[in-house]
Amino acid sequence: MSDLHPVLRDLPAVDRLLQEPALAELLERMPRRLILAAAQETLQGCRRRLLAGRDETGAGGAGPDLSPAVLAREAAELALSRARPGLRPVINATGVVLHTNLGRAPLAASAAEAVAGIMEHYCNLEIDLGKGVRGSRQAHLERLLCMLTGAEAAVVVNNNAAAVFLMLNSCAADKEVIVSRGQLVEIGGSFRLPEVMAASGVRLVEVGTTNKTYRHDYEAAIGEDTAALMKVHTSNYHLIGFTASVEAAELVSLAHARDLLAFEDLGSGLLLDLTRHGLPPEPRVQDSIAAGMDLVAFSGDKLLGGPQAGIIVGRRELIQKICANQLARVMRVDRLAVAALEATLRLYLDEERAVREIPAWRALTVPLPRLQERAEALAAALRESFGEEGINLWEGSSRVGGGAVPTAELPTVLLSLQSPHLETAALAGRLRCGDPPVVVRVQQERLLLDLRTVYPEQDGLLLKAILEAGEKRQS
């Protein structure tokens, strides 16, 4: 014990900390094990700091305050933060509409209500109420999906990565599938098409070059073992300059002329015409079905604006094959996603309603003057705290995100904030750790807020969060 760091001996015991008012009070309203763990963690952290930085407490320095009261307060703060739910709503002030790290598409109110309505109750997930026999969870979605896309049949699984995997595994295992080299995408670091294809048991045959692939490239690669030609939407990049690719209808005509299947991984599940809203064109699901694709896979939580899901639409016999695959059971959707997706799809029966009520679409279509107005109001309310120089409004652009329309720049108004006494990174950090947390953009040492992705009813909360984060205080 003699070589024990002198101050370590002075650290109070856990039991002693628990007697301090700061923790004793918490014990009355919080699980004991949460508080005990926080006290132990605080002491451990303290021990580690002391051992790592002896000089800090060496000769001359008064040393850190290790009194039970101070440590108990630190532990209480830790316990309080641990008692909050880990997953919480945040204010997205980044202007990235479909932000994968922020949960991608927020649900429409009617979809959230649908989830809430079945969450605590039994439901008819797999019972045909009319006939009183076992039903399918897919039935709640299939009719709507067919109506909206023009497909014969549909099946929904956990996400689009699963959908693509299942489509290939069910309809082309041990065979070859031909894909253009210009379309071998990686999405979000974890979906790499060549690897998903290999894992699904199909052999990828790459054709063409990075920038140009022609009909004859596919044609020359077709052999005895070929099962399908597949088109993959280059969701998160665009080829510009000298490029060539084969349109869906042409790929389909080639595939069918040679008795092969035509698949498409569309990525974002777009059902609306983007150009009607001033955005660059993107392929819609119904266009791919109309072009004759046998199977089309897409996400539920990108431009569709629903829950995480992977949707496959197409020919009935192929969808039946997919449903019969044991792996479909491994990747099946849960009833909360079924409820949310059904309600989201229902909104699309009336396009105007979909645009008005799906948060991602509301964000994509909010008029610029409205953003300007709100940004000006926020700036005015912040002037007193941040000063005239601390606040600026800039012209900028928002992003669609979520692997969709990568080059689209949506004109927006950016509110740039600079605190008179805090570094940009510190202010951004405080905003992230606030309640509710606010996630902002930091660009070239500037903190930027884009109100496009902030719900108008959150403006007051956002103002309060910024004022709190900007206050003078320690840490």
Ligand SMILES: *Cc1c(COP(=O)(O)O)cnc(C)c1O
């Ligand atoms: C986003 C995307 C995926 C993956 O979809 P998840 O729903 O995230 O699993 C697959 N392919 C393409 C082309 C995509 O854009």
